[in-house]
Amino acid sequence: MSKLAIIGGIAGVGKTTVLNVFYEKLKAKNVDFETFVYGTVMLNEAEKAGIKDRDQMRNLPYEKQVELQKSAAKRIASSKSYLKVVDTHFQIPTPFGYLPGIPMHVARILKPTHLFLITAPAELIIKRRMNDPTRKREIIPLEKVEEEIEYSRMYMISVSNITGALASEVVNEEGKPEATAEELIKRLEL
Secondary structure (H helix, E strand, O other): OOEEEEEEOOOOOOHHHHHHHHHHHHHHOOOOEEEEEHHHHHHHHHHOOOOOOHHHHHOOOHHHHHHHHHHHHHHHHOOOOOEEEEEEOOEEEEOOEEEEOOOHHHHHHHOOOEEEEEEOOHHHHHHHHHOOOOOOOOOOOHHHHHHHHHHHHHHHHHHHHHHOOEEEEEEOOOOOHHHHHHHHHHHOOO
């Protein structure tokens, strides 16, 4: 039976680093897998309708965004790979509150088997955000980072409840992306 793993984490947790190591380990094990960055798949679907970039996509009416979310989910779900890995966020912070990264209509299409939230101590996340030269991020207080982690946890649990997928948290300790990637492989029983 094939597997679909949704792997999320807040900005600065080291998710991209861990996933790059994870993908190399999957290749070394000859696992048949395909990776999807959910926002990129949505943009690819939007480009078919003439949308040129993420900013233009973000400003579409809500109904159109829901259509794109569904279309992207169907594209991912149609993959014939043994393991499908969806790289996304369980929540999106906005000035007005949190949006679900995997809304119910998307979760029902994807039908994940595994959900992973990559976490790290809030202090370490703040340090990583401040030291990332590739992004311009505002400095937010420790309590806000802890809140983002907690909301991610709650959203992951709600997706698990809707789909029946196994849900777990994997801690990405400083300098140990290999161990975090190994833990993902272990929990996926690969």
